[in-house]
Amino acid sequence: MKKFLGILVTLVLLYILTSIIGDNFLSAYNQEQLLKRTALYGLLAIGVSFVIITGGIDLSIGSVVCLVGCGVPWLITQHQWPPVMAVIAAFLVAMMIGLWHGFLITKVKLQPFVVTLCGLLMYRGATRGFTEDKTQGFGITHSELRELATGKLQLTEQFGLPVPFLLLLIAGAFAWIFLNKTVWGRYLFALGNNEEAARLSGIHTDRMVTLSYVICSSLAALGGLLFILDGNSAQPSDFGNFYELYAIAAAVLGGCSLRGGSGTVIGVVIGAAVMQVLKNMINLADWLKSHLEFLVVGGVLLVAVIADELVKRRVRK
Amino acid sequence: MKIVIITAVFLGTFLFTGCGEKKDQPETYALVPPSVSNFWEICRKGGADAAVELGVEFEFVTPESITDQKVKVEDLLSKGVQGIAIAPGDPANQTGLINDVASRVPLVTVDTDAPESQRKVFIGIDNYEAGWLAGDLVREAAPEGGEVVIFIGNISQLNSRQRRQGLIDNLVGREKDSSRYDVPGEVVKGDRYSILDTLLDGVDAPKAKANAADALTKHQNLSVMVGLFDYNAGQILEELKQANKVGEIQIVSFDEHANTLAGIKEGSIYGTVVQNPYQYGYQAVKMLHRLSEGDHSAIPENGVIEIPARIIKKDHVEEFQRDLETKLAN
Amino acid sequence: MLTAHGIIKxxxxxxxxxxxxxxVGRGEVVSLIGENGAGKSTLMKILSGIQNPDEGEVEMEGKSLSAASVTEAQTAGLALIHQELNLADNLSVGANIFLGREPCRFGWIDQKKIRQESAKYLSKVGLKVPPETLLSELSLGQQQLVEIAKALSTRAKIIIMDEPSSSLSQGEVEMLFEVIRELRKGGISVIYISHRLAEVQELSDRVVVFRDGENAGELGPEEMSHEAMVRLMVGRDVSQLYQRTAHDLGETALAVNGLRTQANPYEEVNLELRAGEIVGIAGLVGAGRSEVLEAIFGMTPAVAGKVHSELPKSPREAMAMGLAFVPEDRKAKGLILDLNVEQNTSLASLGENAKGPFVNRSHEVALCEEMTEALAIKTPGPWQKARFLSGGNQQKIILAKWLALSPSVLLLDEPTRGVDIGSKEEIYQLMEKFAREGMAILFVSSELEEIMGMADRVLVMREGRLNGALDRSQFSEQAIMDLATKTQS
Structure with missing residues (x-):
């Protein structure tokens, strides 16, 4: 609890602040949007937090989102694949990407930053290649499939929980159990803290690191799928641009240290929510110009990280 | 335990959901273009002028990409605007989004249409026809024929793809068919003109300039370079000046970028096809206001308000520019 | 000349x-001795301005240095020569001497002056090499002399030498002593830190003994007997600290054949341990002792050789053979500092005790309780992060982690480095207990006292080779140092 108390307080305060300054903040429509966007980015953030816990980084998330987001409609509409097959193929490719990253990092001993930076360039490049740079989408077809992202679990007449948010809760629960209750979760924390000591304790560190990249890419694929099902239009040249940075920012806000070894799923999800509430605030507050969005988000992130560091330093003393 | 608390916090807030009621203030109408450029600046001016005339608020929101366009539109709905004009970047796939918006507030499309959707009105030109017009300019500029290279921001947007296709189809003398598509990079040959390549820059001006340079290096016998996004011709001209090839190779432009107009004035750009973005913005806000007041009489039968494209060449460029400046000044 | 008083850190x-x-007085050679963790190195870092004391006064010729920076300490006339030399291999001897203080003319480095000045200082330390020589061409002993020349060039009045002889051959040590005596004649003082009591006896005017961060006593030239020094260091008779009892040895527990490590691929190491036996490996720093343990445990797989019937390629494989390894650098390789005591204790046996993919929490809790009690680990609770425990307790957690797997062979690399005397005694008692219960223990140590106190048998390594073995009856500091520094015919 204490690990994410800070960010939880931040979220609650931001939430209250925004509901005061933004007229329509509490409208059902806006709350649904907020939950849906938190869910989409939250899934990516949970994925990257696995990698960050091992002390690694994955910069290719946005490009995997692009690959899946453009690839799935491309397979379905241009090549008439059954949707189920296309989705399975997307996840298989994402897992292969994770395995490939893991192989390069653990066996060839390349740095995660470099490996995934190349991935960032390659997967987007490949997507632009096979789609011939054309915008992908489902048009007005496949609305049943799109329910996965656009559907709602109606709670009241006006308000419903978006399906992606339910998916986030499920994925979050699995991630939480994995990290806190299983042997593998313990191994991830151990090796993120001290890979050499973990290896000396008989842990298959290489396999565990690879697993974290597979999880990260798979969740990026799930995110990419939901993004395209929701948005229905993906330009290969910029679909998912910078999403890895949003995911990393949410993970860091949620208490993951880029040095590895720490992080909580709940904190990361709250971190993703904070980013979305912030953006929402910028949108709703008329005196905040929307092109200042990056400035505000970056500034708040920096303040949060500084505060976190100061608190930790005090605890250490 | 922790999860229970979090869930409680989240769900607790929903109890207040729907409490925020809109306060009394003038109606707000918004216009969402697909990208940022001079062209849309002029359009914004038109919208703003209309809003002043009507005594309403006008908001102009620029997204970073087509994907972001959806986010921006949703943001506007969150804020509670009374009408939205959108220039859809990907109309085929944005039909759902447009319908969703149209079910909540009055909506018109500008510049690019989404004919399948439930939009009330489309205000703009036919991009295929406009591209065809640019083809006419090329024919005038290089009546002997020759090699042509096309420069464009992207062709993932339907309007830019059609614009390019209209140009190509005109030059190689095909029947008009706006659903045709030639893959960039493949040479399209007609009797007199052959289109060697289409270079994309992702709406990135420095990249556009580099593309022009690449084309000059690769193709030694170019007759005409056509820039189909507003900044393209200016970038091509810069490169031609540096390569000392002004006059040797003709430039045909699209839209009324300041550099384009300056180029036409000094004679280094042959001509440009202009739309009337000012009118797009102006008419869109006027239309949205009437719709929001419940006045549906202004909707034309076919749902299209066409604002025709024009050709601007050296002879009347100054007059055109003066007109533009007066519009932008106040 | 130099006084440090009431230093707390x-x-x-x-x-x-x-x-x-x-x-320290002018022209005096003061030796500072004490066991690992007694606080010698910390005091030296404080004197040379690398760290500042929490409390206490440092004065040099009446001037306070309590909050001095490295540069200020240097200006005051203090120079520290680290155990691992701080020299740039790729530069010339002259450039090294003036590194960071290059004499300049018109903004250019004055190479001529560097040559002349370095030659002067080099002759003072009796090193006959031209200043243009690349440092990497010199032996370790010669490099040490370059460090001293560098210290002299800063006009040092007191030179602190931290374990200068730990990687030198006998001849080089002689050369070093010659230089130190010359310095003393020239009025320059030396603080000499060493584990080698024989050297201390031969060289110093006075011996200061530290124990557990406190002054344990001082000895003048006449009182400097080996026994007296050890008694002050250990705080009691050695026989009390190292309690070994005779017991019968069992079958062969560890057989290493033809092991060639990556560090010394041309030397074969063969050794055998029987159940219940404690064997020590002695040798100079850099003799390849740790490398042998790391190769046996599969941490840095050997080039060739067999441990029992195969070559362990990873720690996992070694663990399957019943091996356990406590590394020298426990913070970097032994512990997960940010996991708690419980999680560190269960780490190695976690998979074995798991329920499906899930951590067996009840087993984990029980294991930690059992180990905390059995090894007398002092922690406020199982939730405490390993980072916040003392060195001795950290070391016990690593032992606990392995005991959970009931290994048959325990490999220990410097098991008591940085551990206070009380924990040291406990660790020795545990080693004795494990051996009595039939575990074979192979340990590396740089402390001759420890080696002679705990081992049934000592293997001495020199330059990657096992240079000889001594039985308990043959133990002496001289015999071990001879094997560590001289080639055996």
């Missing part, structure tokens, strides 16, 4: 210095 989890004092 603490680090998270440890109080390294609890109010120590040290005085």
């Amino acid at each position: 603490s680090f998270p989890g440890v109080m390294a210095l609890k109010g120590v004092s040290l005085e």
Whole structure:
């Protein structure tokens, strides 16, 4: 609890602040949007937090989102694949990407930053290649499939929980159990803290690191799928641009240290929510110009990280 | 335990959901273009002028990409605007989004249409026809024929793809068919003109300039370079000046970028096809206001308000520019 | 000339210095001795300005240095020569001597002056090499002399040498002593830190002994007997600290054949341990002792050789053979500092005790309780992060982690480095207990006292080779140092 108390307080305060300054903040429509966007980015953030816990980084998330987001409609509409097959193929490719990253990092001993930076360039490049740079989408077809992202679990007449948010809760629960209750979760924390000591304790560190990249890419694929099902239009040249940075920012806000070894799923999800509430605030507050969005988000992130560091330093003393 | 608390916090807030009621203030109408450029600046001016005339608020929101366009539109709905004009970047796939918006507030499309959707009105030109017009300019500029290279921001947007296709189809003398598509990079040959390549820059001006340079290096016998996004011709001209090839190779432009107009004035750009973005913005806000007041009489039968494209060449460029400046000044 | 008084310095989890004092006169060679973790190195870092004391006064010729920076300490005339030399291999001897203080003319480095000046200092330390020589061409002993020349060039009045002889051959040590005596004649003082009591006896005017961050006593030239020094260092008779009882040895527990490590691929190491036996490996720093343990445990797989019937390629494989390894650098390789005591204790046996993919929490809790009690681990609770425990307790957690797997062979690399005397005694008792219960223990140590006190048998390594073995009856500091520094015919 204490690990994410800070960010939880931040979220609650931001939430209250925004509901005061933004007229329509509490409208059902806006709350649904907020939950849906938190869910989409939250899934990516949970994925990257696995990698960050091992002390690694994955910069290719946005490009995997692009690959899946453009690839799935491309397979379905241009090549008439059954949707189920296309989705399975997307996840298989994402897992292969994770395995490939893991192989390069653990066996060839390349740095995660470099490996995934190349991935960032390659997967987007490949997507632009096979789609011939054309915008992908489902048009007005496949609305049943799109329910996965656009559907709602109606709670009241006006308000419903978006399906992606339910998916986030499920994925979050699995991630939480994995990290806190299983042997593998313990191994991830151990090796993120001290890979050499973990290896000396008989842990298959290489396999565990690879697993974290597979999880990260798979969740990026799930995110990419939901993004395209929701948005229905993906330009290969910029679909998912910078999403890895949003995911990393949410993970860091949620208490993951880029040095590895720490992080909580709940904190990361709250971190993703904070980013979305912030953006929402910028949108709703008329005196905040929307092109200042990056400035505000970056500034708040920096303040949060500084505060976190100061608190930790005090605890250490 | 922790999860229970979090869930409680989240769900607790929903109890207040729907409490925020809109306060009394003038109606707000918004216009969402697909990208940022001079062209849309002029359009914004038109919208703003209309809003002043009507005594309403006008908001102009620029997204970073087509994907972001959806986010921006949703943001506007969150804020509670009374009408939205959108220039859809990907109309085929944005039909759902447009319908969703149209079910909540009055909506018109500008510049690019989404004919399948439930939009009330489309205000703009036919991009295929406009591209065809640019083809006419090329024919005038290089009546002997020759090699042509096309420069464009992207062709993932339907309007830019059609614009390019209209140009190509005109030059190689095909029947008009706006659903045709030639893959960039493949040479399209007609009797007199052959289109060697289409270079994309992702709406990135420095990249556009580099593309022009690449084309000059690769193709030694170019007759005409056509820039189909507003900044393209200016970038091509810069490169031609540096390569000392002004006059040797003709430039045909699209839209009324300041550099384009300056180029036409000094004679280094042959001509440009202009739309009337000012009118797009102006008419869109006027239309949205009437719709929001419940006045549906202004909707034309076919749902299209066409604002025709024009050709601007050296002879009347100054007059055109003066007109533009007066519009932008106040 | 130099006085340090009432120096207190603490680090998270440890109080390294609890109010120590040290005085040095002009032209005096003072030896500072004490066991690992007694606080010698910390005091030296404080004197040379690398760290500042929490409390206490440092004065040099009447000027306070309590909050001095490295540069200020240097200007005052203090120079520290680290155990691992701080020289740039790729530069010339002259450039090294003036590194960071290059004499300049018109903004260019004055190479001529560097040559002339370095030659002067080099002759003072009796090193006959031209200043243009690349440092990497010199032997370790010669490099040490370059460090001293560098210290002299800063006009040092007191030179602190931290374990200067730990990687030198006998001849080089002689050369070093010659230089130190010359310095003393020239009025320059030396603080000499060493584990080699014989050297200390031969060289110093006075011996200061530290124990557990406190002054344990001082000895003048006449009182410097080996026994007296050890008694002050250990705080009691050695026989009390190292309690070994005779017991019968069992079958062969560890057989290493033809092991060639990556560090020394041309030397074969063969050794055998029987159940219940404790064997020590002695040798100079860099003799390849740790490398042998790391190869046996599969941490840095050997080039060739067999442990029992195969070559372990990873720690996992070695563990399957019943091996366990406590590394020298416990913070970097032994512990997960940010996991708690419980999680560190269960780490190695976690998979074995798991329920499906899930951690068996009840087993984990029980294991930690059992180990905390059995090894007398002092922690406020199982939730405490390993980072916040003292060195001795950290070391016990690593032992606990392995005991959970009931290994048949325990490999220990410097098991008591940085551990206070009380924990040291406990670790020795545990080693004795494990051996009595039939475990074979192979340990590397740089402390001759420890080696002679705990081992049934000592293997001495020199330059990657096992240079000889001694039985308990043959143990002496001289015999071990001879094997560590001289080639055996």
